[in-house]
Amino acid sequence: MTPSRAAALALGCSAGVLASGCGDEGGGAAATATVRTAQPGGPTVRAATIEIASFKYRPDSITLAAGGRVTWVNRDTAPHTAQNTGEDGPAQFDTGRLTRGRHRSITFSKPGTYTYYCVYHRFMEANVIVR
Numbered sequence: 001m002t003p004s005r006a007a008a009l010a011l012g013c014s015a016g017v018l019a020s021g022c023g024d025e026g027g028g029a030a031a032t033a034t035v036r037t038a039q040p041g042g043p044t045v046r047a048a049t050i051e052i053a054s055f056k057y058r059p060d061s062i063t064l065a066a067g068g069r070v071t072w073v074n075r076d077t078a079p080h081t082a083q084n085t086g087e088d089g090p091a092q093f094d095t096g097r098l099t100r101g102r103h104r105s106i107t108f109s110k111p112g113t114y115t116y117y118c119v120y121h122r123f124m125e126a127n128v129i130v131r
């Protein structure tokens with residue numbers, strides 16, 4: 001079985017996160033390539049990248065297999081987060097502050113719908129559906 005290019009890129013990034021270096025290497029060509037993995041309204045995926053640009057999460061809804069990983073990349077000049085309280089999903093998560101070009105990956109193990117927002121711009125809202 002050949003892992004998809006997208007999954008390979010996401011896994012490479014996740015290793016960086018565990019070493020706490022992923023965010024510092026965000027931006028540039030590598031992060032741009034992973035954006036293609038996210039498919040709005042598409043099939044259940046094991047890894048996806050959500051681009052934050054013009055104060056929107058793109059795509060604003062993805063369906064992820066349990067145990068899958070989502071990477072948020074900030075393309076805006078303004079800082080953003082992707083987070084929920086735990087009351088708007090099966091579990092709490094928080095990417096922390098992402099400045100321009102930074103990215104952070106979160107692994108979702110519990111199925112359900114996670115509605116999340118940006119703590120700096122509460123009108124920014126999207127969801128991750130985990131199956």
Ligand SMILES: [Cu+2]
Nearest residue numbers: 080118120121
């Ligand atoms: Cu924001």
